Amino acid sequence: RANRMFHPEDSVVDVNGIKIGGKKIVVMAGPCSVETEEQIISVAKSVKLGGAAMLRGGAFKPRTSPYSFQGLKEKGLELLKIAKQETGLPIVTEIMSADKIERFVEDVDVIQVGARNMQNFELLKELGKTNKPILLKRGLSATIEEWIMSAEYIMAGGNDNVILCERGIRTFETYTRNTLDLSAIPAVKKLSHLPIVIDPSHASGMWWMVEPMAKAAIAAGADGLIIEVHNDPEHALCDGAQSLKPERFAHLMGELKGIAQII
Ligand code: PEP
Numbered sequence: 001r002a003n004r005m006f007h008p009e010d011s012v013v014d015v016n017g018i019k020i021g022g023k024k025i026v027v028m029a030g031p032c033s034v035e036t037e038e039q040i041i042s043v044a045k046s047v048k049l050g051g052a053a054m055l056r057g058g059a060f061k062p063r064t065s066p067y068s069f070q071g072l073k074e075k076g077l078e079l080l081k082i083a084k085q086e087t088g089l090p091i092v093t094e095i096m097s098a099d100k101i102e103r104f105v106e107d108v109d110v111i112q113v114g115a116r117n118m119q120n121f122e123l124l125k126e127l128g129k130t131n132k133p134i135l136l137k138r139g140l141s142a143t144i145e146e147w148i149m150s151a152e153y154i155m156a157g158g159n160d161n162v163i164l165c166e167r168g169i170r171t172f173e174t175y176t177r178n179t180l181d182l183s184a185i186p187a188v189k190k191l192s193h194l195p196i197v198i199d200p201s202h203a204s205g206m207w208w209m210v211e212p213m214a215k216a217a218i219a220a221g222a223d224g225l226i227i228e229v230h231n232d233p234e235h236a237l238c239d240g241a242q243s244l245k246p247e248r249f250a251h252l253m254g255e256l257k258g259i260a261q262i263i
């Protein structure tokens, strides 16, 4: 059960020996989308050098417009596997439909459920039958209780390896892409024992806001961060404006090491 009543201690989700929800901060980083072999390998190597513990990268992309780049799909998963072989970094990538679960269980280390699928209950139920770590993003307009109930759908099937991810919510403010709800961190910690990771990239939509929001998330008690990094943000096929260049990611990691213990 996701409710802290049933589990007073913080839970720790183990991803190939990396503990999310322990004392140390886990940083996942990489491009919004896998674009080419050169791109994903180059970004994987630079985020590893910068100190990331895991590689993120979308292969199946939930885009607002059907005419936008939809991801490399299965080919993207293949390229992520190559990047993992090259760097040793575990892979975090988004699933969009239950018919791909077998493939994801085989190839991926953390299965991401995107904001748009937070209440895709059939998908959540199927993921509950696996024992893979699931990164469950908060829906665009979901309350904290709805989000925890979605975690419950996964856990009710027997999979306790759920990591929550706050990625900004819809508010009246349009200056930022979304509004980072930092209060979700203490709220989740009060209501649940599950670890929580913050995505300052999608929350703000602007690369120059990522560093201050990442620091604020750690100060508020987050267990980790998921950050978009691209080797050439100006030409990124998705989310370039919010992506850090590798050198800026390395700078951010240096700053974070001054305020927290990072894995
Ligand atoms: C992503 O991580 O690239 C993504 C699509 O995130 P979200 O589901 O939070 O919009």
Ligand code: MN
Pocket (backbone or CB within 6 Å): 032, 033, 202, 228, 238, 239
């Ligand atoms: Mn993105």
